[in-house]
Amino acid sequence: MEYEAIIGLESHVQLKTKSKIFCSCSTKFGAEPNSQVCPVCLGLPGVLPVMNRTALEYAIKAALALNCKIAQKSIFARKNYFYPDLPKSYQISQYEQPLSSGGFVDVITGGKVERIRITRVHLEEDAGKLLHEEVKDSTLVDLNRCGVPLIEIVTEPDIRSAKGAHRFLTILKSILQYIEVSECNMEEGSLRCDANISVRLSDRQLINPSKEETGKLANWQTGKQLGVKVEVKNMNSFKAVEKALEYEMERQIKALEEGKRIIQETRLWDESKEITVAMRSKEEAHDYRYFPEPDLVPIEIDREWIERIRESLPELPEARKARFIKDYKIPDYDASILTSSRELADYYEECVKARRKSQVASRRFNKGIANWIMSELLRELKEKNMGIKECKVAPEHLAEMIALIDKGGISGKMAKEIFVEMFKTGRKASQIVEEKGLVQISDEEVLAKIVDKILKENPKVIEDYEKGKEKALGYLVGQVMKKTNGTANPRLVNKLLKKKIVFS
Ligand SMILES: [Zn+2]
Numbered sequence: 135m136e137y138e139a140i141i142g143l144e145s146h147v148q149l150k151t152k153s154k155i156f157c158s159c160s161t162k163f164g165a166e167p168n169s170q171v172c173p174v175c176l177g178l179p180g181v182l183p184v185m186n187r188t189a190l191e192y193a194i195k196a197a198l199a200l201n202c203k204i205a206q207k208s209i210f211a212r213k214n215y216f217y218p219d220l221p222k223s224y225q226i227s228q229y230e231q232p233l234s235s236g237g238f239v240d241v242i243t244g245g246k247v248e249r250i251r252i253t254r255v256h257l258e259e260d261a262g263k264l265l266h267e268e269v270k271d272s273t274l275v276d277l278n279r280c281g282v283p284l285i286e287i288v289t290e291p292d293i294r295s296a297k298g299a300h301r302f303l304t305i306l307k308s309i310l311q312y313i314e315v316s317e318c319n320m321e322e323g324s325l326r327c328d329a330n331i332s333v334r335l336s337d338r339q340l341i342n343p344s345k346e347e348t349g350k351l352a353n354w355q356t357g358k359q360l361g362v363k364v365e366v367k368n369m370n371s372f373k374a375v376e377k378a379l380e381y382e383m384e385r386q387i388k389a390l391e392e393g394k395r396i397i398q399e400t401r402l403w404d405e406s407k408e409i410t411v412a413m414r415s416k417e418e419a420h421d422y423r424y425f426p427e428p429d430l431v432p433i434e435i436d437r438e439w440i441e442r443i444r445e446s447l448p449e450l451p452e453a454r455k456a457r458f459i460k461d462y463k464i465p466d467y468d469a470s471i472l473t474s475s476r477e478l479a480d481y482y483e484e485c486v487k488a489r490r491k492s493q494v495a496s497r498r499f500n501k502g503i504a505n506w507i508m509s510e511l512l513r514e515l516k517e518k519n520m521g522i523k524e525c526k527v528a529p530e531h532l533a534e535m536i537a538l539i540d541k542g543g544i545s546g547k548m549a550k551e552i553f554v555e556m557f558k559t560g561r562k563a564s565q566i567v568e569e570k571g572l573v574q575i576s577d578e579e580v581l582a583k584i585v586d587k588i589l590k591e592n593p594k595v596i597e598d599y600e601k602g603k604e605k606a607l608g609y610l611v612g613q614v615m616k617k618t619n620g621t622a623n624p625r626l627v628n629k630l631l632k633k634k635i636v637f638s
Pocket residue numbers: 154157158159170171172173174175176281
């Protein structure tokens with residue numbers, strides 16, 4: 135049997151405001167526990183929350199970037215539950231009348247568009263954090279995170295595979311980073327994701343029940359309604375989301391094939407064992423006894439303000455990717471990587487602009503730049519744990535280096551060495567070439583002398599070559615390169631060797 139997963143995601147994203155959503159405490163990550171708290175975020179009696187305008191602005195910005203409609207009027211609600219990381223015993227969130235709804239994200243892979251609908255984007259406050267490992271046999275609580283502004287982004291169950299969930303999260307993260315409303319750092323908890331998953335027979339295999347069968351077949355067999363869904367939590371990376379969903383899909387398929395029922399519940403992903411384990415039966419909305427927050431006025435947003443925010447949105451990643459493919463004639467794969475962050479895409483475009491028309495043909499140049507960024511540059515950055523903003527290689531310098539290679543001034547192999555130096559020092563390729571005497575030998579007379587010498591030393595190899603052993607030529611080229619410390623122009627060496635062997 136063939137199955138498909140029905141997946142919906144709920145992501146919580148911390149907004150990068152300087153202060154919390156309802157008080158002026160700092161939101162800075164990594165401070166001494168309980169050093170960034172006040173009566174408001176501790177939920178002491180008699181205090182009143184005051185809405186942070188920037189948090190609202192960022193939430194609107196995110197909702198617009200996700201193609202949502204902004205409600206003219208929305209309200210906050212109290213979500214009641216008891217947990218030691220929640221001092222008020224309720225979280226200020228939104229339930230009925232959320233800030234925005236009805237959006238979508240288009241995930242484009244290989245020219246195919248997959249539309250994931252966004253149910254809603256709403257504002258809420260974060261809870262504190264429990265620390266289980268600091269003191270043996272006890273749990274401590276850090277309330278610095280209480281009241282940090284969050285948006286919750288809920289998708290419709292439009293995702294059909296674990297890989298699809300990974301793709302969606304990748305694009306969601308890059309959108310939110312492009313519009314600069316969140317760091318989206320999963321390790322620091324500024325992006326967290328829960329998933330709802332059920333399985334059913336794949337589209338082609340769904341059974342259309344006859345009259346007698348109606349009622350005997352389960353939802354997962356007929357696809358008339360969604361099957362029983364399970365919520366999966368506690369995933370700390372996109373890879374973990376993918377693995378947890380793959381595991382969960384297999385678990386559910388196995389249960390269904392054995393004739394068991396799936397129970398609606400919340401399960402936790404255990405990263406070390408790579409399995410999900412039952413945590414509790416899933417709570418329903420009524421368990422939270424939502425009611426309108428009496429201490430905050432409804433949010434009524436001026437249409438003009440929304441339009442101003444809309445106009446301030448930058449070109450978003452998928453649009454930029456499409457433009458890169460069209461304007462710079464680079465492959466889909468390259469464009470995806472280069473537009474994965476706004477800074478990297480800016481860097482690439484600055485390199486492209488630095489091309490001097492007389493030097494290199496644009497298409498070859500654009501692809502050359504893409505190759506160098508994707509291999510050498512990103513590798514160096516990763517090794518040194520740096521971001522593109524801290525990179526010392528100026529875009530003009532990378533452009534100059536590509537032109538040097540193209541002109542035959544340096545070989546690709548030399549360029550790699552030179553690039554390491556550029557990365558370390560921020561100097562120009564031509565400067566390094568000059569100082570180190572790295573100029574490629576393209577002088578035929580000079581090279582001819584070296585070639586003659588090598589040929590004289592290797593009569594046996596020449597014989598092999600003449601007998602048809604192609605590899606023998608490669609060996610001779612290698613010898614010339616060795617003699618010249620890799621500075622000989624390999625194309626010229628090849629040509630000279632062939633010419634001289636014929637005439638010897
Ligand atoms: Zn506070």
